[in-house]
Amino acid sequence: MAKTNDKLIVNGKRLDGRAFGDMRPITMRINAVDNADGSAQVSFGNTEAIVAVYGPRKLFPRFLQENDRGIMRYRYNMAPFSCTDRIRPGSSRRGTEISKTSRLAFEPVAFLNDFPTTVVDVFTEILQADGSTRVTGINAASMAIAVAGVPMRDLVAACSVGKIQGQLIVDLNGIEDNNSEADVAVAMMPTKDRVTLLQMDGVLTKDELFTLLGKARENCMRIYDMQKAAIKNSFKQNQDAEAAVEADNGEMQ
């Protein structure tokens, strides 16, 4: 998406009508990929990520195996059709970097020591990109890893914050991302209040950065509540089914 000279803030609102501290509408669901051990699909507005997790499973080639711990492989990939411009399929400098930083966001969280010589494979596909793709991917990956049954210290919740035309904002969309003075991606362990990913692009004063981190923390907590609800509700449906079955049994008796 190209740069624009248009105003990004009109009448105190952002282009999509949000206030500075608002996030886009968020949807989350688990078990989006049947073949995977765990999977999730998350969308932040138009940004949409689908994640499949496999493992812990045997790791080949063998020289990658670690005798005292398992490893995690994280692949971040944007679908060729995810943007208005076609994305060239295959690895890219940007994709490799985001894969690595996202993996580092999960390594302190997962108990990989419990599974020596194995690998947990996380595949993140961005189906539709409209800014904040890496944090959307991390949010989905966190749920998918939990659903796969990989032991974790906590879920990981992530969100992006930034600065456009002098205003500090939350959850940047595509056009804001491309025209921002600064953008910061933050991932954290919400119940431990620890940051696992912090990346910044652009220029901010120290005060602005700390203000943004505060906003990011607040929003990560909200995202964590949504993740929690999405996972638990999918099992709650089962419990409703259970209640229905019990009712059936009662009638029969």
Add this chain to the structure above:
Amino acid sequence: MMRRPIRRGGFRGPGMGGGRDGGGFDREAPRENFDDRAEQPGTDGGEAAELHEHAHRIIVIPGEYIDEKKGRKLGDDVYEEGEKVFAKVLGIPVANENEIKIIPMSGVYIPGISDNVIGVMTEVGISGWTVDINSPYIAFLPVADGVDEFVDTNRTDISRFFDVSDAIFCKISKVTKNKTTRVSMRTMGARKLLGGVLMKVKPVKIPRIIGKGGSMINMIKQKTGCVIYVGKNGVVWLRGDNKAEAIEAILTIERESHTAGLTDRIARMLEGLPGAVQPAVAAAPAAEAKPVAAEPSEPAEERIERPKPGWEPERF
């Protein structure tokens, strides 16, 4: 009817689950006996009863606070920070007076000592076999633990005992810190699985398939007349005329493991199949069975395949 080996202490035979948390979660469990059953080490009812008690309550996600430790033992899939205990995985928390643990909702099979598993030979080596146990870790079966008698490995091609793709019912005998695993057939019930079909289910659903005290799997065996072996690693082996129905029943249990009254529904599903074992015989508890009398009626092919005594070693 399948053979029920009896042995003093220890291993309780195939299909009965075993070890740490074999057992199912039948919802018709009488509640008043809860605590008694849960406290009996190694009984099938323990985890079942606990799950039954807790299923209606809560599901925890990784990192969620469960309880203060209060001097209790930490069981599976929990971790502590200070005095607080948190969940490591998605599952149902169980906190009783002795222990805090999680019954996980998903996950791969990680070998544990004394687990009864079904393995498939993937490689015949010089001094043993490599066994696929449906886990990130492969297991090794040494000749000494796989065959009853002395075998001179220098002179013998051990594929005469087990060849690649043979299936066995065996027991995990040793797991090291970095999960190098060894299995053994020197245990009651261990055998080569001839014919039949293998199927895989999620390892976490195995306790439900076995049922409390083996109730579910015994019912399926009785109604279908199939021989069924259930490995804790999520592999199930079946043989018999009604195996299609038995497979359907097991897949139904896996799919609907969270629902109540499953044993009854499965029983209705399998009603009236030809070849069902007479309930009077099948319902006889294992402890009262007379294995010595029962065994001669068993088809010859169901016996554990052992090399005939007096065979000649191959000489090269």
